[in-house]
Amino acid sequence: MLAAILATTAAHSLEAVAGKVYRGSDGQTVEVVTLEPRTASEVLIRVRGTDSEDDGIALRATLKKHSRGADYVVRHRGGDYVLLLQRDGRYEAVLPGVQAFPVKFNQEATDKASTAEVLAAHQQQLESGRIAAFQKKAWPHLEKKYTARAGEAVTALNKACGTTVTFTFDWKSFSDEVMAEFDVWAACAPLASRAQARCASVKTVTTLVCRFGPTLGLERGGDTLTFTTTSKGAAEGPAFLDRNLSR
Template identity: 30%
Template sequence: MSVVALSLGCSRGVRPDSAVAGTKPVTGKVYSNEAGEKITLIGLEPGDAHKALVAFEGTKSELDGQVLVASVGEERRETQYWTLWRGRKQRFVTVNDRGGYQDLVFSNVNHTDYTYLKPDTAKTGALKVEKVFERYQDLEGDKKYQALLAFDRKFWTNQAEVQLAEALAATNKACGSKLTSTVAWDSVTDEQINEMSFGSYCVGPLESLQKLCERSDEAKRTIQQKVQTVECRVDPKAALKLEAQKVIWSVTSGETVQPEATTTFFTDNL
């Protein structure tokens, strides 16, 4: 953040077990947009701790009202803020240096929606960075807040199911079909849920079927006749199979069957 450093002391002590123990707030910048979203970034010293606080307001997400401690990383001309949420390391905020001006990219919890915010000079001028620091300390002692940081398997499986349902609806609309989809959650460990975004991994075959249907009526008829359901699961190796009228889409950490190969498989086997 290219803001003027403010030498501030803390008005009260920080608990020894706090994630911000040994730091103090020294910089602050507010970003906003016309939709009413506001994200505040508070830099923490010492600088080699690579930590910041991120406060959310007006984002229409469960993050509103929360202040999260972030690990700060630099990559080329962007600054990334990594935070813990529901047991997973998440990057909700990225600040881009556009060569003379900045913008902040905010991605929601499920990483399907992205919005842009600009530096807000007036709000930055009125910012009390120590108040945000104290707000975070208050939240750290709140049981409800701590529960939102703990791993939540049901939350992440529900997020994936919602994303999958959206892709399924788009496919059925394009194909004039009544396909169903499932995820074999019993094949997925908690560790894999932490590592992988199943909503993104599992939509692959549905997106390929949709594109085929958009190309030709023949593809629509074929898919209506030969496919009833799509199952996503974790297996030792990424694979795509068709058994009876069931598509079995196997994924593994860091690997899926690529879109071109998926489309070729359906073209050759349906």
């Protein structure tokens, strides 16, 4: 989470100063934006016009040159991912979930493009968590384990309170560092246990959500109750929830 906050802060200090647009034969667009403060090896890249679920994401990429050409590398699923590559002057884009496709520089599209809009999209996607979700490593075993434990807890809650509540995790808010170092369910469990102790507080709730953040928080939105936990959520969460659930 701290890394995401720092990344967002850093993005707001950047300025888009130049850009190039490449086009694919089926209408795909690849925008490459140079940033200020200028770092020759770092750019923003946005790929649009594909069927990928990641279409339109604007990612910070590192240019890595080698004897065969160059790779524009981003972080995806916890590792390096080549989003755009250049071989012998030819470019090819490789967005997850779709077949790689060749692109060529397009002067007309470059003249019409807005580099500031690409940077704004990058900043918005940082804040929304979309980029964090793209970069985050997959943790299927842990997610399955924590989801099972949440299911057991919410079954007990529904039996005790006569409710039909479900429990979900906002997985994109849990960074790779958090997933690797902390027991996520221990940090989220107070939401289910304290709700069960205060049935009246969840009579109109159908969904409990646990997310990770810098400070403890509790938010009601319609029939959803969202608990923001922290690395100390297991210890500090119960008292915090007891103070706030009845409000």
